[in-house]
Amino acid sequence: MSLHEQLYQWTASQGLDATSARRLRALSGVDDPPGDPWTPLRRGAGALAAGLIGFGLILWVAANWDDFGRAMRFGLLQAALAISLIAAAALRPWRAPLALAAFLTLGGLLAFFGQTYQTGADPWQLFALWAALGLPIAWASRSDLAWTPWALVVATGIGLWMETFGGHSWRFDASTVPVHAIGFVAYGLLCAGLALRPGAASQPWAWRLAVLASVIAISGTALGGLIARDVAPQFYLGLGVMGVGLVLAWRHSEVYAMSALALSVDTLLVVGLARWMSKERLDVGGYFLIALVACGLLAGSVTLILGRLRDAEARA
Structure with a gap:
């Protein structure tokens, strides 16, 4: 069934008036002009050419080093x-x-x-x-093409800085909390700076990479604090930072950031529950409860994000 037929059937089944039908048709994008296929092809060819030229130069230098x-x-x-x-x-x-x-x-x-x-x-x-x-x-x-590797370099540098000033190791205790807190702030500034740069709305991949790298780094640090012998402050700090980021993404209806941050918060909560329950010997019922909570958190997160996305589209 084509999109046109689906629109007609939906309009008839819901009894939409002419104004609502036009609104639905506009939201579907069925009348939008086709996108230009040459622009992404040119960008892809240019990126591939630059990578091949650089790789060829590296091989040539290596062969004659x-x-x-x-x-x-x-x-x-x-x-x-x-x-x-x-x-x-x-x-x-x-x-x-x-x-x-x-x-x-x-x-x-x-x-x-x-x-x-x-x-x-x-x-x-x-x-x-x-x-x-x-x-x-x-x-x-x-x-x-240039902002994305730059974001990766900055994110890697922040992680290496935390590892260096944390005693050249990933220690999770009270003594390394200031280092990790500064690193978390640096990740936040990286994401904010890339979001506010000129042309960020039309080219979001560098920002998305920064968000993903930040979520992985902060979540990994929080999990490291959680699995320590005694739960370290990094767990609560990382969970709080992810929660603040989720609230900001929710306010701006940014589905990519909401998805990544919600998955991080869900993971930290589930692992935290497992850590708390592991104080007692886990049986089949305990594992079932953990799985049930994980499924419930995931389903609830998806439902809330989709609802927020629909509300944003309705206000647009």
């Missing part, structure tokens, strides 16, 4: 970076993939510098420098 001196190696990386930046500025249609190539080349240059001179810097400092120097590239490109 022993024949190059230190100056030659630096010169090749710097030349590749300069050519990518100049070409990105001059060739507007290829700006986004060339910016991606420049950003990746910048990371390779910084990594090679660190390996050559053994600066003794911590890994998070490399990622912080990479993100700082790559920010103008991503900003000028105004494309998710």
Whole structure:
């Protein structure tokens, strides 16, 4: 059955008047013009071309590495970076993939510098420098092709910073709470900054990656605090941060963030219930109760998110 037929049947079965029928038809998008297939194809081809060029350059340098001196190696990386930046500025249609190539080349240059001179810097400092120097590239490109890897670099740097200042290990106790709290705030600022950047509404993938990385990092830290010998404060801190994020996503009717945050909160609550029940010996009834609570939380979350989405569409 086609969408047109479904609309006619729904209109007849619900007894909608002409105004409501037109509203339903407009919401269905059946009269919208077809999307341009060439734009995503061009973007995909550009991203693939940039990746293949960069990969080919890496293979070529690796194959001739022993024949190059230190100056030659630096010169090749710097030349590749300069050519990518100049070409990105001059060739507007290829700006986004060339910016991606420049950003990746910048990371390779910084990594090679660190390996050559053994600066003794911590890994998070490399990622912080990479993100700082790559920010103008991503900003000028105004494309998710550059913003998405930049977001991944920043998220990785935050995680490495927490690991470094947490005693070069993932310890979950009261002494590392300030470090993890600062890291949680940094993840929140990353998501907020990407949401407020120019063109964020039309290119959401960098923001979505940042949200996903933040949820994974904060949830993992909270779970680490939960499975410690004594429940660490990180569990309650992570659960609270996820709850605050869920409220903000709910207010803005952002279904992607609501889904990720709701799944995180549900997981933390279910594992917390299992931890509490494990103080006593679990039997079949206990496992059944945990499974029942998990199913109930998941079903309730999906129902609430779908209801919120329908309300937002009705107000639009």
